[in-house]
Amino acid sequence: MTKISVSLSGHQTSISLEPEFISALREIATHRRISVAALIAEIDSTRKLGDNLSSAIRIWILNYFRK
Numbered sequence: 001m002t003k004i005s006v007s008l009s010g011h012q013t014s015i016s017l018e019p020e021f022i023s024a025l026r027e028i029a030t031h032r033r034i035s036v037a038a039l040i041a042e043i044d045s046t047r048k049l050g051d052n053l054s055s056a057i058r059i060w061i062l063n064y065f066r067k
Helices: 017-033 037-045 053-066
Strands: 002-008 011-018
Touching: 002 017, 002 037, 011 017, 011 053, 017 037, 017 053, 037 053
Parallel strands: none
Antiparallel strands: 002 011
16 A cells, blocks of 8 residues: 545545556546646545545546446
């Protein structure tokens, strides 16, 4: 597991993800020409209240590559 820190809505947040998921986030962000932080903020804005952000990111990435 690797921790990354991002600012979401003005608050610092640490997210623990496997290196493969961090690599996938970077790949998607590069492809979409946005920052990783912007991509995480987008994912954060669509998750259900109470859902773990790291889990929401993993599921979002899985769905992204399934499409």
